[in-house]
Amino acid sequence: MSRIPAARLSSRFAPGGADAKARLGLLEALFVSDDAPECARRAVHWLGEHAGVAAAMVAAVNAEGTRLVRIADYGVAGQGDTELHVDLEDRRHPLVGALSAKQLGSSFSSGEVIGGFATAFERRPFAAMPLRTLDAMHERPIGLLLLAPVSAAEGQDVRWAAEILGQKLAQLHSSGVLADSERRLRREGTLLESIINAVSDPIMLTDTEGRLMIANSRAERLFAADEDQSEGRRRAVALNNMLFSSALSRSAFEDAESWRHELPLVDPLEGSDLLFELLSNVVTDPREGTGIVSVLRNITDLRRATEEIEENYRRIRIAEAEIRAERDRLDLVIDSVADPIVVTDPSGNIVLMNAPAERLFTVGRGGSEEQAQRVRANDAHFTSHISNLFFAGTGLRYSGTIALVDAETGVALPTEGLSGKILSEHGEVNAVVTILHDLTEAKERERLFEQLQHASGELEQKVREATAELSRQNELLRRQAFELEQASALKSQFLANMSHEFRTPLNAILGYTHMLLHGVTGKLTAGQRQNLSRVDSNGRHLLAIINDILDIARIEAGKMPLNVSAVAVPEMITEVMAEMDPIVVRSGLAVSVHLDPALRSVRTDRPKVKQIVLNLLGNALKFTPEGSVRIEARRARRNGEIAIAVTDTGIGIAEADHEKIFEDFRQADTSLTREYGGTGLGLSICRRLASMLGGRITVVSALGRGSTFTLTLPVREPS
Amino acid sequence: MKKRARKDSPLILLVDDFPDNREMYAQYLKFSGMRVAEASNGHEALDQAFQLHPDLIVMDLSLPAMDGWEATRRLKSDARTKDIPVVALTGHALEGFSKGAMEAGCDGFITKPCLPADLLEEIRTMLDRKDAGAAPANGR
Numbered sequence: 001m002s003r004i005p006a007a008r009l010s011s012r013f014a015p016g017g018a019d020a021k022a023r024l025g026l027l028e029a030l031f032v033s034d035d036a037p038e039c040a041r042r043a044v045h046w047l048g049e050h051a052g053v054a055a056a057m058v059a060a061v062n063a064e065g066t067r068l069v070r071i072a073d074y075g076v077a078g079q080g081d082t083e084l085h086v087d088l089e090d091r092r093h094p095l096v097g098a099l100s101a102k103q104l105g106s107s108f109s110s111g112e113v114i115g116g117f118a119t120a121f122e123r124r125p126f127a128a129m130p131l132r133t134l135d136a137m138h139e140r141p142i143g144l145l146l147l148a149p150v151s152a153a154e155g156q157d158v159r160w161a162a163e164i165l166g167q168k169l170a171q172l173h174s175s176g177v178l179a180d181s182e183r184r185l186r187r188e189g190t191l192l193e194s195i196i197n198a199v200s201d202p203i204m205l206t207d208t209e210g211r212l213m214i215a216n217s218r219a220e221r222l223f224a225a226d227e228d229q230s231e232g233r234r235r236a237v238a239l240n241n242m243l244f245s246s247a248l249s250r251s252a253f254e255d256a257e258s259w260r261h262e263l264p265l266v267d268p269l270e271g272s273d274l275l276f277e278l279l280s281n282v283v284t285d286p287r288e289g290t291g292i293v294s295v296l297r298n299i300t301d302l303r304r305a306t307e308e309i310e311e312n313y314r315r316i317r318i319a320e321a322e323i324r325a326e327r328d329r330l331d332l333v334i335d336s337v338a339d340p341i342v343v344t345d346p347s348g349n350i351v352l353m354n355a356p357a358e359r360l361f362t363v364g365r366g367g368s369e370e371q372a373q374r375v376r377a378n379d380a381h382f383t384s385h386i387s388n389l390f391f392a393g394t395g396l397r398y399s400g401t402i403a404l405v406d407a408e409t410g411v412a413l414p415t416e417g418l419s420g421k422i423l424s425e426h427g428e429v430n431a432v433v434t435i436l437h438d439l440t441e442a443k444e445r446e447r448l449f450e451q452l453q454h455a456s457g458e459l460e461q462k463v464r465e466a467t468a469e470l471s472r473q474n475e476l477l478r479r480q481a482f483e484l485e486q487a488s489a490l491k492s493q494f495l496a497n498m499s500h501e502f503r504t505p506l507n508a509i510l511g512y513t514h515m516l517l518h519g520v521t522g523k524l525t526a527g528q529r530q531n532l533s534r535v536d537s538n539g540r541h542l543l544a545i546i547n548d549i550l551d552i553a554r555i556e557a558g559k560m561p562l563n564v565s566a567v568a569v570p571e572m573i574t575e576v577m578a579e580m581d582p583i584v585v586r587s588g589l590a591v592s593v594h595l596d597p598a599l600r601s602v603r604t605d606r607p608k609v610k611q612i613v614l615n616l617l618g619n620a621l622k623f624t625p626e627g628s629v630r631i632e633a634r635r636a637r638r639n640g641e642i643a644i645a646v647t648d649t650g651i652g653i654a655e656a657d658h659e660k661i662f663e664d665f666r667q668a669d670t671s672l673t674r675e676y677g678g679t680g681l682g683l684s685i686c687r688r689l690a691s692m693l694g695g696r697i698t699v700v701s702a703l704g705r706g707s708t709f710t711l712t713l714p715v716r717e718p719s
Numbered sequence: 720m721k722k723r724a725r726k727d728s729p730l731i732l733l734v735d736d737f738p739d740n741r742e743m744y745a746q747y748l749k750f751s752g753m754r755v756a757e758a759s760n761g762h763e764a765l766d767q768a769f770q771l772h773p774d775l776i777v778m779d780l781s782l783p784a785m786d787g788w789e790a791t792r793r794l795k796s797d798a799r800t801k802d803i804p805v806v807a808l809t810g811h812a813l814e815g816f817s818k819g820a821m822e823a824g825c826d827g828f829i830t831k832p833c834l835p836a837d838l839l840e841e842i843r844t845m846l847d848r849k850d851a852g853a854a855p856a857n858g859r
Contacts (some may be wrong), residue, residue, distance in 0.1 A: 091773065499810065499811060500781060500809070500810035500811050501810070502810075502832040503830075503832055504737055504740065504810045504831060505739075505809035506831075506832050507740055507810065507831040507832035507833065508737070508739040508740050508743060510831070510832045510834060511740065511743045511744070511747075511833075511834060511835050512739075512743055514835055514836065515743065515750075515835055517745055518836065520746065520747060520750045520835075543832060658751045
């Protein structure tokens with residue numbers, strides 16, 4: 001918009017040649033046009049019509065201020081001739097000089113001005129009037145008004161028009177420069193805007209409080225929302241702004257020109273969580289004040305990717321650890337197997353083996369050449385074994401014997417190799433595992449087994465023989481048992497007969513002696529009576545011996561039956577005392593009986609117990625010259641056994657004879673037998689009877705100190 | 720001796736194959752005032768018993784031809800002789816002999832050796848028991 005100050009205009013409206021209306025028309029035309037050539041054209045035409053100018057031309061300094069360019073003409077030839085321009089650097093050019101001339105007009109002859117201008121004015125003289133502003137401050141050449149005839153340049157209207165045009169052109173010029181720079185600025189602004197919009201990261205200029213001043217479209221998506229947008233989106237935006245300004249305020253404490261933060265935001269459109277890296281720079285402008293330029297870089301995916309990578313890495317590490325542990329375990333397992341295990345790749349190279357295998361396929365440090373040869377031989381045998389796995393069939397396994405040797409000792413190791421292919425997912429052979437089993441032991445076992453079988457066979461034969469022998473022996477034993485049985489029967493018969501055959505003559509001896517002594521055959525002399533008495537006593541002694549021998553024989557032959565009944569011990573002892581009374585009286589000894597009140601009846605064979613007690617009491621009376629005899633019956637508290645003890649103050653028995661007295665036909669002193677009478681079988685029979693009853697007879701005695709014989713009977717009845 | 724044996728004195732039949740014993744007892748019993756008949760085996764014993772009908776029979780068990788058990792069984796199974804007491808006299812002291820004798824019907828059992836006086840004692844006891852037992856039965 002160009003304007004001419006009103007006061008200046010009015011001052012120029014002095015009455016002149018052209019009427020006011022014509023001048024007003026020009027002013028109006030110039031007022032409505034902003035185009036310099038148009039204004040110049042209007043002005044020169046107005047001069048032609050109103051100021052007696054025959055031909056005119058306007059040459060204006062171009063925008064760059066480098067040239068003088070024809071922009072309008074009137075009544076000149078070669079209209080539009082672009083050659084009509086002058087370089088302003090050419091200071092010798094008359095027109096350049098005219099441009100800076102102080103006076104209002106200079107006239108030039110056609111000879112002075114060369115080039116297009118002269119031609120235009122058809123070599124007529126023309127006047128050149130500098131067009132300039134009236135503003136002294138910004139006075140500078142704007143252009144030239146060239147006109148002919150020269151005289152016209154003196155006219156009031158011409159001067160006025162030149163002044164108006166100069167003013168206008170100056171105005172247009174300056175506004176044109178302004179517009180240019182504005183355009184340039186706007187263009188640059190637009191460019192900048194499109195550049196920052198083209199950046200995929202949100203970029204913002206905010207004040208220090210975080211209020212948005214400039215933002216690219218990405219930033220607007222995050223931080224700006226219109227009223228008509230959804231509630232969720234507006235909230236998300238509000239939240240983002242809050243997060244952003246809190247990040248900025250945190251940054252303010254760091255007292256730095258620029259900083260970097262992670263800023264979690266929400267995607268207002270999708271509601272998803274986003275993570276940005278916030279780079280902020282403080283920019284200080286003298287006019288605009290302090291602001292903060294923030295660039296946000298979306299690292300959501302980056303973070304996710306980082307996390308994924310970390311997670312994957314973690315998993316890989318775990319898997320790696322597991323694999324290592326598995327591998328370690330496998331190694332342990334493989335090493336713990338006593339059989340050699342070898343893992344080979346498909347081309348037969350050993351990739352893994354356990355310790356037992358190493359003894360076959362490796363030479364230890366410092367190993368001899370011999371060992372190396374053995375290992376090579378083992379390798380060869382092993383490789384040929386493996387090749388069987390591939391050539392001998394299509395199976396996954398192959399087993400066969402391999403003749404290996406112990407690398408160290410050279411001892412032959414007959415080995416069974418079991419090889420198996422390990423296939424990949426695609427069915428290719430990945431590896432071959434071979435387990436070698438030492439057959440030495442198996443062969444040894446086989447040998448031992450054969451030996452065992454042989455031995456077993458022999459044993460069987462021996463057992464058969466032994467069995468036959470045993471059955472022979474059995475038969476023999478059976479026969480012997482039968483014979484024994486018969487012998488036993490015969491013995492019993494013999495005993496019965498002996499008893500009868502002894503007694504029958506003894507009966508006659510004793511009977512006749514008895515009759516003679518009783519005077520059946522007449523009176524006897526004193527000598528006859530004495531002799532017959534000797535026959536009688538010896539006959540009776542013989543009978544006693546025969547009776548005792550019979551008892552022993554019956555016990556030994558198992559022909560002495562047990563008749564068990566409830567026996568009241570006190571009554572039985574009383575009975576014994578009554579029977580022995582004549583002998584007791586004759587002995588003149590003090591005989592006492594002591595009975596335990598706790599005594600109960602005991603189940604046993606009454607006659608046999610009585611026989612024992614009679615015998616013990618008889619002995620006591622017999623071997624006690626003076627003093628006393630004591631019979632005591634008691635029941636042991638410990639086990640309930642019944643003990644019947646006969647104690648005397650007699651001659652006693654030396655300890656060495658304590659066993660002897662129980663033997664057959666033995667008395668402590670054989671001479672005593674005759675002195676004291678008795679068969680010498682009494683204690684022997686008593687001990688046998690006590691044993692039959694499940695009891696025992698014990699003796700406590702010392703020579704000259706009397707004796708105690710004790711019969712002990714069990715509580716349980718004898719079987 | 721025979722003088723001393725009166726008609727009402729008891730008649731004892733002694734059965735024993737061993738003459739020394741038989742005659743010894745016979746002599747002592749006669750000496751003691753009893754009448755005595757003798758037999759040396761079972762058959763003779765049966766004949767004598769049926770013929771003489773003695774007051775008591777002393778029977779040795781081990782006899783030739785017919786033993787004492789058999790003879791006793793026959794005597795006890797015959798109505799004429801079943802009331803005559805039979806005292807077994809044997810040299811067999813083993814268990815079972817007395818039992819067998821009682822089963823055969825013997826009324827008493829004496830083991831040899833037996834003194835003549837002891838036999839006489841036993842005979843008198845048996846005869847007394849017989850008289851006591853028979854009195855009510857015979858109505859005397």
